[in-house]
Amino acid sequence: MARRATVYQVAERAGVSIATVSYTFRQPQRVRPETRELVLQAARALGYVPSGNARGLAKGRSQVLGLYAFDMFLPCDLSAPEVGLDDLVAQELDRLGDVRRFPLYVDEIQRGFELEARRLGRSVMLGSGTSRDSLGSIDLAGSVDGLAIFPGGAARDLLEHVGRGVPVVIFSSPPMHDPLHHITVANESAVRELVDHLVEQHGHRSLAFLGELAAPDIGARFTGFQGALAAHGLPVPEEPFDSTVLTEDSLRTLRAAIASGDVPDALVCATDQLALTVVDLLARHGLRVPEDVAVTGFDGIIAGRLSDPTLTTVRQPFVSMGRLAVRILTDTARGLAHPTSYVLPTRLVIGRSCGCS
Structure with missing residues (x-):
């Protein structure tokens, strides 16, 4: 070269x-x-x-914003074997319309982030890595004026370390007493509204929550689920019915319930991606959604709107979250004050998977 x-x-x-x-x-x-x-x-x-870096040194700013993702890929994408270009193209064309894989909610937030950065004349630098790889985010932070992060399982001390160098926004993270900025949605009240619908409109009395509680936003959704059941005088579980992750060996508790014929009337899934996987699993065992089991999700990704049945879910304002992150980072870099936490509203989206026509 x-x-x-x-x-x-x-x-x-x-x-x-x-x-x-x-x-x-x-x-x-x-x-x-x-x-x-x-x-x-x-x-x-x-x-x-x-050199953009040289101009940045002269100005004290790079005019570039960073967007970093920890562990935000589907397992099936990460485990796919390497194939030649011809096979890669053929596989992609064969999957035309497979919105299960794209766009996910991170893709929609990225779109909002890039749109707002473009509006403000800023460039965007993307990065990704595992929660065990701290160097990637630190390196990216050293090249940008501000960094927005999908945290995944990233350690809190790592995020605070990065935040000492540049302004940092963390998506899907509840308010905390730290110097970082947090953007999340009203997870608890959203799931309460969802459960209210299942109980009051459809008369379900046996409800179960599916999802892993490691992520703070999922934990908040489970807390909302527990609070809604208590408000309706229903038994309140101490932990999710199935604390699952999306792997080939996931949903073992649900599989066991299907085998024993003891599936709850309604399955409240922590994400749309999980809900769609649950619908597929039920169908493979001859259970119809919603006739035999109601299923709901959370996120409002496009795949849920195109599934059969369409998914009842909670829609997050993803593009607005991305745009807000850019405004926080650019304002903070200019010395303007911003609240450290934003909790945005959601909207209940009724599909057919809960039993509504």
Whole structure:
């Protein structure tokens, strides 16, 4: 690969100082038009591109925002074997319309993040890694003015470490007493409304919650589930019916209940992705949704709207979450104050999976 042209080479070719080259790209109004044209001609001839990092050092800002995701991929995507390009293209075309894999909620938040960054004239740098890999987020934080993070299982001390260097926004994270910014939704009240619908509109008395409680937003949803059952005078479980993750060996408790013929009347799933997997599992065992079992989700991803039956769920304002994160990061970098926590509203979306027509 050819070496990148430098500011020194441009200055030598144009017969000007390196300061003049720098001003040409950073503050062109300070350079006479004929001199500016000489510099631009030299830059085009050499293929010179100004360094964003260098401009950032000069300004104290990079004009770039980072978006980092820990462990936010589907297991089936991460475990897929490497294939050649022809097979890869054929597989993708065969899966045309498979919205189970894309877009997920992280993709919708990313869209909002990029839209707002574009509106404000900012670039976006993406990064991803596992919760055990701390270097990726630290490296990305060193190249941007602010960083938004899908935390996954990332350690709290890691996030606070990154936050000491640049403004940090964490998605799907409840308010905490720390210097970071948090964006989440009203998880508890949303699930309460969902359970109220199942009990009051459909008369269900046997309800079960499915989902892993490691993520704080899922934990809040389970707390809302417990509170709703208590308000209706129904038995309140101390833990989810099935604390599952989406792997090939998941939903063991539900599988056992299907085998014994003791499936609850309504299954309240922590996410849409889990709810769609549950619908598939029930169908494989001859159980119909919603005739035999009601199933609900949470997130409002496109796949739930296109499934059969359509999914009753709670819709999160994903694009708004992404846009808000950009506003927090840009304002904070400029020294403007922002609340450390935002709890956004949700909306109950009624599909056919609960029994509504």
